[in-house]
Amino acid sequence: MTDLTSPAPLHEPGPPPEPPPAATEAAEERPKGTASQRSLVWWRFKQHRLAMAGLIVTGFIYLVAVFAGFLAPFSSSTFNADYTYAPPQRLHIVDRSGGDWDWGLFVHGYRSVVDDETLELTFEIDESQKIDVGLFVKGDEYEIFGLIPWDRHLIGPTNPDDPMYLLGGTRTGHDLLSRMIHGTTVSMSIGLVGVAMAFVLGVTLGGVSGYVGGKTDLAIQRLVEFFMSVPSIPLWLGLAAALPPDWGSMQRYFAITTILAVIAWTDLARVVRGRFLSLRNEEFVTSARLDGSSRRRVIFRHMMPSFSSHLIASVTLSIPGMILAETSLSFLGLGLQAPVVSWGVLLQDAQNIRAMATAPWLLLPGLCVIVAVLALNFVGDGLRDAADPYKR
Template identity: 30%
Template sequence: MAQNNNQMDFQEKYLSRGQLIWRAFLKHKLGVGALVVLIVLYLMALFADFLSPYNPAEQSLRHTYSPPTKVYRTYKGQRTKPYVLPSMSYVDKITYERTYKEMLFPRRLVIEKADGTRMTYELGKDGVESFKFSVNRVESIKVNGQWYDVKKSPAITDYFLFNYNENVLNKGVSRFETTSAVAQEMFFKTYKDRFGLTSEYDVEAVAVTEILDSIVIKKDGKFEMIKGKVVDYDYKTYPIKWFIKSWTGKLLWLFPSKLHLFGVDNYDNNQFVKFYIMGADLFGRDVFSRIVFASRISLSIGLIGVFITIAFALVFGGISGYYGGLVDEAFMRFAEIIMSIPGFYLMIMLRAVLPLDLPSTQIYLLIVFILSFIGWAGTSRVIRGLVLSIREREFVEAAVAIGLSNWKVLTRHVLPNTTTYLIVNATLRIPGYILGEAGLSFLGLGIREPQASWGLMLAQAQDVYVITRASWLLIPGVFIFVTVLAFNFVGDALRDALDPRSLG
């Protein structure tokens, strides 16, 4: 039997240590996913002006605690591009709760006159400038099985008629009946003496009838009154667009730009039109825009704080471990004193001794200093232990033997070998600094208005009303949670990847 000997050529490939570490890191799926999340968050902070549809300091008291804006994809039953509608708020006089209702601003009317003829009016065409409606409103209550008219009042509703009553447009007459306890209580208090009512349950039902009386058209600067009813209409919609121009921001802190990633096209500057994808706060400011800008403070504090902490730890730990003696005793005893004080209380104490009326920029720098000061002691002790071990190795003895100074040996051969530990330590410490800033801001000792941080935004949401009625103000807490979790996952993945046993 003939045997075929197949000869296969194998090519050897040698990977550097960095490539081996990256290959091991990619095996950690949670770590890779967390790294992507962190990259997205830091890009969001870097391009905050471009991503924010509104100026984070812009207030709109018409939209206090406005919920996330509803996005529509259909118009009169037809599929269309995404758009939003104007909205306004009012405080219920019975429950004192703020309620938001969407408004329909007509742009085209088809009116049937008393003689049966139809006329079409459209804003901006044939000199038509605006519409107005005059409506008679009749309120009635049902007592002992009979209806009684209790109020007749004309009301000029302008565009707001379209807000709550489309039946008026279609039929000319609309009647709403309700047996809600709120309505019964309201009418009982008003008419109890007139009808001799003993309790709100004597009001069996409430009805509101609205009759379209007249339509006023402003055309070429003149007003024209028309008797009839609206049989068809189109209302204004405000489309959501990509790459839209609105408020002026600074791209990368340097270049003024009005271009933003997305926003609503408010083509007629309607003051009721807003696009809040995450709602609004007490002052009507866009929560999403404030979260994006707040990420600059919350995310940068962690990076800058860790950088300063590592610098302190390398100086104190490296010198202590390499020189030893009295220097080691002095540095390490000081570090132990810092470590003996609980970190959060030390942070509050350091912040409390500083003036409370400082600008946000100075407060930001102080918080970075405070967080760095309380974090370096523990890291310096670990660095000292690593240096004690590294200075006894052969390559360090060889460097000393060829005549290098102690400073060059320490900075070129000893401290660089602590890099692996410092990378892992940094990724695990950054979440602590982010939480530290959030804690200070939550207690009113951190970033102040008009600047924003995730902790400050969360502090403004510590109210029963917010928790029950405006829960979207708690979204910054979600960002803090996701960021801290992502850094921990990346730290775990780096720790595993830097383990020599995982390099293969």
């Protein structure tokens, strides 16, 4: 007779059954359905290889801009008139001239050569001279973040009086590498500052135009059409030429930034206006109004986040245009002026035949412009494609 009160025999639990492949795939896809919009945009952005490469290059460029004083061998004002148009020096690690391997960074010096017919003075690399190069050497004093004074440089000659031109010298005897690094700060920051100003103008005026409508919309759109109808290059030249010649470098810098921002806000304003026109009658906007939300809260809390990814992509794609505009104006002599150093100012030295024939390294700042613009365009394309994470 079976005892009903006795406990049932215990069995060792076996391994759980493996879920079918369809359930596994559904479990893997489930987090994406519940992830935030920011995560979805980032996941899709990482699939864009050119965008990721552009992001890495852009981050590196801005790191160079932030730590320009430390990375540059010399300050932007240091020069030696005895070494104008000095050719680039090769950085060596091992010295085998004495038969033994002597480890250490060094470059070879220069010897001057005078042409018998034209009496032109040129420089050649003199392998009999050895100039020691060190890391974290003491040199020209600068300020980190504009606050902390310091005099250490990542690389430079151990003797500050020795010539070192890793990328060649300019017509005034400046080190081109140092000038390019310092120019990165101005050229890349003017893009950020100009785009920030254009973003504020475009979003504010475009949002007001699309949300309010009526006569306000009519007036703002006529203003937008006026700026868009004026040719950009003549307008840049005219406004830049109108700047007082006695203005200082910082005044001219902010003036050029303001000019570029005034011109660049129109496209963004039209895009924002179109978005607001399509969203202001949506149900979530009507619900926010009926809930008693103010106009400002409806715009910035409910309507703006719905297309924030598109705004980020538009801003990213606008920075290269700002950089090219500043470079063009400075190259023509109507933008930033010395002693301010930017890539456009450096390219002014490449306007004559001698630079093209005997000093082609003066065109290197133009290569920096190309790399920066391409990297930012790749990042902008990636953000634009990732703005809609559900797009197939």
